[in-house]
Amino acid sequence: MTVPLTDDDPLAAELAELAVPAPAGFDDSVFARWVEADGPLGALYVAFTDVGISYVCPTSWLGDDRDRFVEYFRTRFGRPLRPADRAPSGLAAALRSGRGTGLRYDLRTVGAFDRAVLAKTLEIPPGEIRPYAWIAREIGHPAAVRAAGSALGRNPVPILIPCHRVVRSDGMPGNYGFGPQLKVDLLRFEQVDLDESRALGRRGVRYVASDTTGIYCYPSCTSARRITAGHRVEVADAAAAAAAGYRPCRHCRPAAGVA
Amino acid sequence: MTADLAFRLGEDLEAAFPDVVAGYGQAVFTTALRMAGRAEDAADLAAETFLRAYVALRSYPPARRAELQLRPWLLTIVLNLVRNEARAASRRPAQVAFDAWTCPNGRDGAPETPEDSAQRHDGQARLGALLTRLPDGQRTAVVLRHVVGLPYAEVATVMGCPEGTAKSHVARGLQRLRASIPEEAP
Numbered sequence: 001m002t003v004p005l006t007d008d009d010p011l012a013a014e015l016a017e018l019a020v021p022a023p024a025g026f027d028d029s030v031f032a033r034w035v036e037a038d039g040p041l042g043a044l045y046v047a048f049t050d051v052g053i054s055y056v057c058p059t060s061w062l063g064d065d066r067d068r069f070v071e072y073f074r075t076r077f078g079r080p081l082r083p084a085d086r087a088p089s090g091l092a093a094a095l096r097s098g099r100g101t102g103l104r105y106d107l108r109t110v111g112a113f114d115r116a117v118l119a120k121t122l123e124i125p126p127g128e129i130r131p132y133a134w135i136a137r138e139i140g141h142p143a144a145v146r147a148a149g150s151a152l153g154r155n156p157v158p159i160l161i162p163c164h165r166v167v168r169s170d171g172m173p174g175n176y177g178f179g180p181q182l183k184v185d186l187l188r189f190e191q192v193d194l195d196e197s198r199a200l201g202r203r204g205v206r207y208v209a210s211d212t213t214g215i216y217c218y219p220s221c222t223s224a225r226r227i228t229a230g231h232r233v234e235v236a237d238a239a240a241a242a243a244a245g246y247r248p249c250r251h252c253r254p255a256a257g258v259a
Numbered sequence: 260m261t262a263d264l265a266f267r268l269g270e271d272l273e274a275a276f277p278d279v280v281a282g283y284g285q286a287v288f289t290t291a292l293r294m295a296g297r298a299e300d301a302a303d304l305a306a307e308t309f310l311r312a313y314v315a316l317r318s319y320p321p322a323r324r325a326e327l328q329l330r331p332w333l334l335t336i337v338l339n340l341v342r343n344e345a346r347a348a349s350r351r352p353a354q355v356a357f358d359a360w361t362c363p364n365g366r367d368g369a370p371e372t373p374e375d376s377a378q379r380h381d382g383q384a385r386l387g388a389l390l391t392r393l394p395d396g397q398r399t400a401v402v403l404r405h406v407v408g409l410p411y412a413e414v415a416t417v418m419g420c421p422e423g424t425a426k427s428h429v430a431r432g433l434q435r436l437r438a439s440i441p442e443e444a445p
Contacts, residue, residue, distance in 0.1 A: 011433055015405035018387055020292055022284035022305060029306040030280050030313075078314040080276050 025050060032077065033084035034070070039095055039159055040189050041182070045069045047081060048088050052104030056157045061178050077109060098126030098190055100160035110156065113141075117151040124165040126190045128220040128252070129197065131169040138253065153177055159186070171201025192220055200234070207235040207254050209246045216241045221252035269325025272316055280309050283330060286407050287337050293402045294341040296391040304344060308337040330409070331416040338399065338417065389439050397432030404429045 028050040037046050039058065045066075047055040055073055062068045073081050094100045101122055107115050116139040124130055136148045152163040158177060164186045168174040173194065176183035187194055200206075200219055209216035210227040216235050217224035235241045238255035241248070248254045264282060267275040287308050292301035312333055316324055390398055390406075396418070403414045404425070415425040 009433060011437055012405050014386060015401065016408065018293060018383060018406045019285060019289045019408070022288040023302050026284055026288065026302065026305065027280060029302065030309045074317070079310060080273065080313055
């Protein structure tokens with residue numbers, strides 16, 4: 001038996017037809033793109049892939065230096081980055097409304113725990129705040145309060161995933177990736193009453209209840225803000241609420257899962 | 260193209276990298292597809308290949324980038340990823356490959372009207388499926404030589420073997436392929 005001259009083989013011609021161009025949009029699965037967008041308190045650099053938004057940063061945090069931003073992104077994500085012709089759909093509306101729930105995110109470089117923290121954080125509506133302990137409890141790791149805080153500190157898409165709405169249990173704003181002052185400014189912009197939150201914290205009050213509905217809430221919950229002054233009752237903690245016969249609000253889920 | 264593009268990579272990685280993806284996207288995707296067998300996996304593996312390449316290129320000094328043999332280098336990366344993926348998949352519960360030959364008309368199920376075009380796609384899907392059943396070395400050699408169209412010297416570089424070995428892998432692979440193709444009625 002002789003070894004065939006493979007290059008003249010008709011089979012070789014058929015095999016050559018099995019070459020396939022990379023699928024349409026292949027470029028977008030390799031390159032990320034970026035735009036500058038108007039954030040609540042100034043311009044933002046926003047980077048995104050074909051999967052979703054992967055990075056957000058106030059331009060001022062990087063000295064309004066595009067080259068520095070582009071270089072930082074490439075190093076941090078190991079992905080080439082090019083300017084985009086237009087912003088991802090829904091971005092401007094999400095930034096205006098403070099609701100990032102309708103957008104797609106690319107969190108492939110984020111670990112499972114961090115992703116659970118971020119997904120939960122995304123649920124907090126503008127104008128409201130929740131403590132770190134709430135996040136930890138809601139994702140089923142009630143003891144991982146500090147870990148939840150660290151995960152929020154690593155949030156690659158701040159503002160859109162509103163980690164600034166997660167604060168300390170004593171009502172103090174706590175830390176922020178871009179400095180605590182920006183967190184305070186963002187919350188004030190969203191009309192969160194930080195002075196009230198501090199004052200309640202100082203008095204050891206976590207929740208407020210309505211003595212007409214028998215429901216207790218986080219003080220910033222929309223339902224809590226509708227309670228009229230005469231019916232508003234301050235509650236120290238879940239035990240006190242239970243003792244007074246109040247049930248937790250279904251929207252803000254205070255002390256969810258806590259006996 | 261290779262030498263010039265490598266030189267430009269040395270000069271300015273970011274400016275030249277899009278040309279790397281444009282220039283070798285087909286070779287990398289084809290290799291991933293014909294080695295892994297499934298289009299969705301192939302697209303992911305091909306994208307991952309260019310991302311690995313990008314990170315590596317950023318870590319290389321310009322002189323090293325300028326001297327790279329880009330095509331064999333990229334194909335070595337994609338073959339490694341395919342192998343790792345296959346190893347990981349073998350540890351997962353068995354999965355039936357829902358391959359092109361089970362639904363040759365694509366996912367939307369819209370039948371292709373010109374009959375001969377459908378037949379041609381059928382034939383390609385079948386040949387592609389037969390390829391994935393070749394032993395590893397033969398399959399790699401046949402894909403690189405005849406599907407991607409590399410010269411033997413480059414096949415040998417990618418496979419890390421002498422050129423003669425690459426040639427005999429290709430020859431045996433073709434023999435085996437031919438033996439496995441059922442005789443078609445005219």
